Ligand SMILES: Nc1ncnc2c1ncn2[C@@H]1O[C@H](COP(=O)(O)OP(=O)(O)O)[C@@H](O)[C@H]1O
């Protein structure tokens with residue numbers, strides 16, 4: 001049953017993507033681990049981690065597209081789910097430090113000793129075990145999403161109002177996590193990680209492993225999203241996106257459908273956050289900042305909403321540009337991002353991937369001018385923004 | 387009047403929007419297997435009546451009973467649809483980014499649960515049901531076309547097809563021939579009469595030729611309540627009806 005479900009989404013394009021991703025990881029691994037430093041083909045470890053970070057962003061963008069592109073739910077708070085997954089991983093990494101911390105306390109992380117904690121808060125229990133942390137990476141964001149979604153969708157909060165309360169949600173968490181007595185390291189967050197699953201977190205091998213794990217997570221996320229979108233449930237979601245009340249009159253409980261995809265999306269965002277943290281070496285409340293969540297939406301819009309592949313491309317393109325600009329001309333970055341968003345909205349309503357589709361269609365038309373072009377892609381772009 | 391034995395029973399239903407009474411003590415009873423035409427000037431409350439029956443609008447007072455014993459007032463849209471009431475909207479509403487075939491597929495009677503939909507397969511039986519719907523609504527040649535690309539009249543027919551796919555006990559059809567050519571209008575009347583052989587139907591329409599073609603009992607709404615009812619010839623001879631509606 002499960003395999004049939006997965007196979008439904010596995011078309012030629014996805015297979016090609018998976019093969020390309022595998023080739024990419026293998027090439028980077030060879031370039032990083034086997035080609036000696038100094039060679040033109042050597043891939044430095046910092047670059048591996050940078051690419052790993054982009055892949056986490058890509059998974060995050062994918063999760064945003066699943067709800068925005070296919071169910072019409074514009075989340076301006078997905079950073080919260082990403083950060084919660086990141087914190088769950090960070091807590092595991094903190095507890096791995098053990099006596100190697102500045103205060104050498106076997107159980108209490110440094111910041112707790114510093115803040116005069118006498119014992120570990122109950123919600124830190126279990127995070128010394130990787131499997132437990134791994135479950136929490138998914139469970140914490142999914143639970144928040146489920147509760148939030150249950151309340152919001154049941155009350156039929158939609159459109160701009162929903163977007164605003166998602167933004168309020170991440171802002172509230174930002175303020176909460178800033179407080180020292182929340183027990184998550186306050187302003188400084190969690191950092192100074194030493195190892196993960198017994199491997200030195202700074203070593204080239206571990207960095208490569210984390211990069212490969214991020215690529216794997218992205219591929220699995222894409223396979224799941226494709227399978228969901230290709231199922232009848234996916235068709236119902238698009239129906240909800242385009243004509244919500246019509247869908248209700250057909251007997252579908254729209255709130256249940258939204259809740260399912262919203263929770264799934266939050267879980268994917270959490271996984272992205274968990275893989276991100278060991279690669280950047282820190283998680284702090286800044287990840288909850290409303291601006292972060294808005295940026296994610298821009299990645300999706302740039303790449304092409306409602307396409308699954310577009311957001312992956314968008315996340316990598318925009319963050320590549322960000323890395324370049326913030327290095328070369330930092331004053332420009334925010335303006336460039338703003339201009340990019342305005343430009344895409346005005347000139348490329350279907351994103352970069354939409355541009356590609358448009359060009360291809362035009363090309364085919366010039367080749368076969370009399371042939372009527374009628375591709376009915378059931379998951380094609382929504383016409384108007386939510 | 388009693389709800390017993392009826393397919394649809396409205397008793398003293400009132401709805402007001404900001405003090406304006408869109409429905410004013412409306413009572414109406416429909417027998418199983420019956421087709422009823424509802425006419426009345428714009429703003430008479432015809433669409434609002436359908437909103438009340440399908441759970442979109444909650445009435446201030448009154449009873450709405452379906453199939454003798456289901457109180458619709460407490461239910462939401464999905465529950466009412468599941469009970470067996472299907473609706474075609476005044477403005478044709480199809481899923482524009484889905485193909486014509488998928489519009490029918492989504493409408494087909496059957497499980498509506500999230501996990502059911504996640505694992506559902508388009509079985510041979512489902513394809514056969516879709517085929518037979520295409521025979522009725524005659525859009526088979528457009529099955530892979532996006533519904534958004536259909537003409538207005540084709541969308542009306544697709545929506546009727548979606549209604550049939552749900553196989554409801556009661557069909558509420560709001561202005562089905564708006565924007566249709568004369569020939570399409572005649573065909574739509576035939577189609578509805580065909581549908582009425584196996585379903586109860588309420589049709590709202592302005593087009594008098596169409597209502598005459600349907601050849602069923604007519605109810606005239608005016609300012610949210612029933613002004614007259616009976617055969618079309620009888621109501622169109624009614625002084626009050628002529629005054630508010632036909633003689634405009
Ligand atoms: N949601 C609403 N809010 C305010 N007024 C409404 C609403 N829906 C309908 N009305 C008003 O109720 C009256 C009846 O409308 P409607 O049922 O659409 O009439 P009909 O379908 O017979 O043309 C109209 O005057 C309309 O303006």
Ligand SMILES: [Mg+2]
Nearest residue numbers: 432433434476
């Ligand atoms: Mg109306």
